[in-house]
Amino acid sequence: MKVRVRYAPSPTGYLHIGNARTALFNYLFARRYEGDFIVRIEDTDVARNVDTGIENQLAYLKWLGLDWDESIDKDGGFGPYQQLERLDLYRKFADRLIEEGWAYKCYCTEEELEAARQKQIERGESRLHYPRTCLGKPDQDKPYAVRFKVPDEKVYRFNDIVKGDVTFRSEDIEDWVIMKKSRVPTYNFACAVDDALMEISHVLRGEDHITNTPKQLMVLDALDFDRPVYGHMPLIVNEEGKKLSKRDGSIIQFIEQYHQRGFLPGALFNFIALLGFSPDAKEEILSKEAIIERFEAERLSTSPATFDNQKLLYINHRYIQALNDDEALKLCRPFLDEAGIGEDRDDTWFNSLISVFKDRLNYGAQIVELYRDFFDRPFTIDEDALEFLGQEGVQALLETFHGHLKALDAFTPETIKNTIKQSGKETGMKGKMLFMPIRIAISGQMHGPDLPRMMHLIGKELLLKRLEKTIEKLG
């Protein structure tokens, strides 16, 4: 049987890191086992659908590097791929279930349901199940929902790819609604029907869906459809061990936001793939192709994956290092422009900027932070730095260097470096005693980026001013 997997987002929001993980693993599964990857839109929650939800999710799936074989924009003969366009299908199957006694019409109002529930709570019942008020009632001329009549004493058992043998008992499941009063199916019903009709072979999804599985199984069984193989992946949790919630402020939740911050799609792909999967490899930095090649359903982990921000930063850092300077600059330029950094500078200046900071860059937007830390601060000399300047010969060195710098015509990192060396020769200073005083004199600090490049970035005028100020302080 051909492998066919699907990612089934609901357009109630944008592409979330957890959904992206589900999509990515289905994609890996399809590509690894040479199957089809299908994107099906589950838009049955009409009230919560957002206008640009579908568009945004598909766009960011693409950005991440996922491509699909079938979806709303690519028909593979199993469409439509959007549930609101399949309403007739679900209604037909729901009617059939009613006819065959698998389901029944429920006329209860929201208030009645709530009242019944309250009663159960008062009685201290542990299972708050629908009391089957409408089971066996004659048809009425009123809107109705359709409930699945859950069989008695039935065991729903399936072999989960990641969890192994999982068992649910029908007593624990209430007569759940398969068609809403609005004649729109509920998730579990539409999902089961579509998985069957679209010939989905494997369902890979988050563990939060595991309790939905028996409901979907009973629909499949009742309709005489084959069951797909299920695999429930552990949840992604935050540092507190809690499921990633969209309101969690400690972690960036949406793929779009990573894009906006200058993360690279390949890095994100790599990082997300490691959330619940461990490749049999000595190295964790792996390309999409390498991950597909190594992907094995058996290597999915069973315990929750902690979202490790530091690791994401590290992985993205590695991907940025693999960029050449032009590409890195392209990644950073929008953030610099937005911050108004280097507005009147030329290309050489930007090239210096990238070569100075690229190796410490974790994500694009960080360039602004790095730049400001070094250049956009008031010029004051740290205490220990000032002490260093008190050493013999420093003042003479700075004065010599000031003279050479002032006379310098071609202002580039190379010529600056030559000027430093020349000043060293003339004053007899070398090594640390040559570079450190100059570093302090122009930056006020004992640490910082490569000196000639840094000086090039600061600009001649400001350098001279700072040198003068420092010399004055010493004298």
Place this chain on the structure above:
RNA sequence: GGCCCGUUGGAGAAGCGGUUUAACUCACUAGCCUUUCACGCUAGCAUGCGCGGGUUCGAAUCCCGCACGGGUCACCA
């Protein structure tokens, strides 16, 4: 509360009854490199695999109980 799932170092994770003195990666610490920082490189970092029993010549690995953590209980998906 019912049901379902999980528990190996600060984090991810390998391990599938005997060359495991528990791989690998991030973080951390130290050293090296370097004019400084960063980058990079090298080394160190669990005497123990939630706890308690059991099976076995032998258990992180199999079984049972307990504890803790999480998920889920909608006419949401």
